[in-house]
Amino acid sequence: MKIHEFQAKEIFRRHGIHVPRGSLARTPEEAREAALALPGDGWVVKAQILAGGRGKAGGILLASTPDEVESHARRLLGAPLVTSQTGPRGRPVRAVLVEERVDVIQEIYAGVTVDRSEGRAVLLVSSAGGMEVEEVARSHPQSLFREKLESDGTLHPFQARRVTFAMGVPKEALPEMQGVLQHLCRLFYEEDCSLAEINPLIIAGDGRVLALDAKINFEDNAAFRHPDWESMKDPDEEDPLEREASRHGLNYIKLDGNIGCLVNGAGLAMATMDMIKVVGGEPANFLDVGGGASEEAVSHAFRILLSDPKVKVVLINIFGGIMRCDVIARGVVRAAAELGMEVPMVVRLEGTNAEEGRRLLADSGLRLIVAEGMREAAQRAVELGGR
Amino acid sequence: MAILVDRDTRVVVQGITGKEGSFHARQCLQYGTRIVAGVTPGKGGRVQDGVPVFHTVGEARRETEANCSLIFVPPPFAADAILEAIDEGIQLIICITEGIPVRDMIRVREALNRSESRLIGPNCPGVITPGQCKVGIMPGAIHRPGHVGVLSRSGTLTYEAVDQLSRRGIGQSTCIGIGGDPIVGSTFLDLLPLFEKDPETHVVVLIGEIGGTAEEEAAVYIRERFRKPVVAFIAGQTAPPGRRMGHAGAIISGGQGTAQEKIRVLEEAGVMVAPSPAEIGQTVERALREVAGES
Numbered sequence: 001m002k003i004h005e006f007q008a009k010e011i012f013r014r015h016g017i018h019v020p021r022g023s024l025a026r027t028p029e030e031a032r033e034a035a036l037a038l039p040g041d042g043w044v045v046k047a048q049i050l051a052g053g054r055g056k057a058g059g060i061l062l063a064s065t066p067d068e069v070e071s072h073a074r075r076l077l078g079a080p081l082v083t084s085q086t087g088p089r090g091r092p093v094r095a096v097l098v099e100e101r102v103d104v105i106q107e108i109y110a111g112v113t114v115d116r117s118e119g120r121a122v123l124l125v126s127s128a129g130g131m132e133v134e135e136v137a138r139s140h141p142q143s144l145f146r147e148k149l150e151s152d153g154t155l156h157p158f159q160a161r162r163v164t165f166a167m168g169v170p171k172e173a174l175p176e177m178q179g180v181l182q183h184l185c186r187l188f189y190e191e192d193c194s195l196a197e198i199n200p201l202i203i204a205g206d207g208r209v210l211a212l213d214a215k216i217n218f219e220d221n222a223a224f225r226h227p228d229w230e231s232m233k234d235p236d237e238e239d240p241l242e243r244e245a246s247r248h249g250l251n252y253i254k255l256d257g258n259i260g261c262l263v264n265g266a267g268l269a270m271a272t273m274d275m276i277k278v279v280g281g282e283p284a285n286f287l288d289v290g291g292g293a294s295e296e297a298v299s300h301a302f303r304i305l306l307s308d309p310k311v312k313v314v315l316i317n318i319f320g321g322i323m324r325c326d327v328i329a330r331g332v333v334r335a336a337a338e339l340g341m342e343v344p345m346v347v348r349l350e351g352t353n354a355e356e357g358r359r360l361l362a363d364s365g366l367r368l369i370v371a372e373g374m375r376e377a378a379q380r381a382v383e384l385g386g387r
Numbered sequence: 388m389a390i391l392v393d394r395d396t397r398v399v400v401q402g403i404t405g406k407e408g409s410f411h412a413r414q415c416l417q418y419g420t421r422i423v424a425g426v427t428p429g430k431g432g433r434v435q436d437g438v439p440v441f442h443t444v445g446e447a448r449r450e451t452e453a454n455c456s457l458i459f460v461p462p463p464f465a466a467d468a469i470l471e472a473i474d475e476g477i478q479l480i481i482c483i484t485e486g487i488p489v490r491d492m493i494r495v496r497e498a499l500n501r502s503e504s505r506l507i508g509p510n511c512p513g514v515i516t517p518g519q520c521k522v523g524i525m526p527g528a529i530h531r532p533g534h535v536g537v538l539s540r541s542g543t544l545t546y547e548a549v550d551q552l553s554r555r556g557i558g559q560s561t562c563i564g565i566g567g568d569p570i571v572g573s574t575f576l577d578l579l580p581l582f583e584k585d586p587e588t589h590v591v592v593l594i595g596e597i598g599g600t601a602e603e604e605a606a607v608y609i610r611e612r613f614r615k616p617v618v619a620f621i622a623g624q625t626a627p628p629g630r631r632m633g634h635a636g637a638i639i640s641g642g643q644g645t646a647q648e649k650i651r652v653l654e655e656a657g658v659m660v661a662p663s664p665a666e667i668g669q670t671v672e673r674a675l676r677e678v679a680g681e682s
Binding site: 114117 | 410411414462463486487488489490492493494496497524525526528529539540541542543544545546547550567569570574594596597599600601604620622623624625626627629630631632633634635636637646662663664665
């Protein structure tokens with residue numbers, strides 16, 4: 001789960017990481033007031049969307065007068081922002097963060113993430129602040145420092161010293177910089193993050209150490225420990241069908257094609273999408289109804305698939321293991337009848353009681369094609385208008 | 388032979404009285420697995436499907452000499468259940484539970500590093516040595532004994548691959564689902580050496596997916612050390628970056644973990660990569676013919 005910069009900065013403050021003074025505005029007028037309430041004579045207006053690449057895309061603007069703050073806010077709030085990470089349609093900007101402008105003496109990158117092969121969290125720090133960390137890792141691997149966290153989220157003082165000295169942080173800023181790195185690691189652990197990133201972390205002209213930007217991704221599996229996450233979700237940022245799917249415990253991701261897929265198991269669902277591509281079609285979605293594929297899950301999944309107007313044909317690929325194929329076939333027939341299917345359907349059932357399942361489908365009187373094997377199923381779907 | 392589990396494996400099921408646990412314990416028993424004990428804290432003393440239930444793994448191990456644990460405990464408590472099994476010195480721990488937070492798995496990995504235990508999973512279908520022992524939730528009937536070792540990050544896609552093999556009359560030595568989470572107990576890299584040493588395994592099928600670098604690490608090992616033919620399939624060639632495809636581990640981020648890159652390094656290591664999920668069976672058939680041709 002991703003959260004906005006302004007939300008991440010609130011969490012930073014709670015964990016003792018300083019951020020520039022600022023406030024959130026949802027209208028140009030609010031943005032102007034926010035600027036007037038801040039000391040100094042320069043401001044930054046930052047579009048709040050759940051995607052990176054805002055700076056290059058014109059989503060972060062500098063202003064020297066409150067009038068300018070207001071006009072920048074008007075521009076940002078008026079149109080979707082397209083960045084390298086949003087896709088061509090961009091994301092609507094519902095709010096801007098208005099902050100004091102600060103002089104930057106030094107900037108660095110600091111991020112905590114999980115190193116999968118090592119099975120632990122790592123702090124990554126680089127003197128190339130402001131750049132994308134992947135880019136730094138590729139182009140300047142020698143400037144990227146790694147420190148492994150203890151399993152309780154501790155970054156030892158000696159580790160913080162090691163990286164800050166390596167980074168050439170001036171003496172006056174050392175203690176605070178080391179503190180920030182330790183706080184960031186603590187935050188990553190306590191808030192169950194999959195990513196906690198400050199890019200850039202700066203030393204300001206007045207000596208303050210500040211997180212100019214803040215990025216936090218929460219680890220979805222830990223939601224049971226954090227009931228407050230629910231209130232941080234931005235409904236505007238979620239696809240309504242994806243939201244509906246997750247309410248029913250389904251994994252659904254909308255894509256751009258026209259073959260609606262309903263599959264049990266994430267790996268098989270991905271493989272089904274691949275198969276469709278191999279035979280020249282485009283999947284409309286990723287949809288995993290769960291390895292067990294209960295009748296209820298199949299029925300909800302159907303409804304979600306058919307709400308996508310782009311779907312011209314539905315491809316069902318179920319490998320029935322413990323859940324028998326005849327049970328799944330009954331679920332498919334019932335759901336299709338209830339929903340009054342108008343698009344054709346290709347069904348591929350394999351596994352326990354597959355033959356009986358296929359017979360039930362063939363005798364159902366529904367407009368469907370029973371296919372054998374993944375390739376045939378995908379081919380039939382493409383023939384039926386899934387091009 | 389085969390690896391990890393066989394007809395002598397003595398299994399304790401943690402979470403045996405729950406809905407999933409009781410159902411699958413029964414399925415495993417029917418397959419012929421020696422389930423010698425169950426554990427549910429607070430429900431010790433009862434007998435379920437002929438299996439004695441204990442409060443703790445320690446009691447279960449002492450009373451029954453269990454050497455393998457199968458875990459169905461819900462996500463908030465699953466890591467603790469794994470830690471208990473590790474602490475009691477259970478050699479092989481197979482965790483089916485889906486949705487364990489990464490933070491908890493970091494703790495588990497640390498405990499594993501200090502122990503002699505091996506963990507398979509979490510978020511996996513388990514392990515089966517066809518005809519001998521099934522410790523997991525996979526449908527037993529699609530498997531048949533033979534000489535192909537299967538390693539996979541997925542569940543139903545593994546069934547698909549196994550089914551393609553069995554239909555061609557190609558049996559399996561042992562099939563292992565390593566799990567779809569970012570941090571798992573055993574990786575491809577940890578398990579390939581066991582297949583290398585197992586004389587019953589002639590060919591290995593590796594089923595990977597987008598995200599992480601497990602396949603890339605396996606490719607390095609295969610190129611340098613592994614002498615048996617390997618067939619692979621990587622799911623998610625059409626997955627968009629930045630979106631989690633069901634499994635917590637299946638996400639392309641920062642340009643890393645793409646299927647294209649994994650396929651490239653595997654092919655460079657001499658692995659035969661099936662061009663589509665429908666062609667896993669025939670690719671293995673080809674690999675087996677090559678083995679037969681050499682000997």
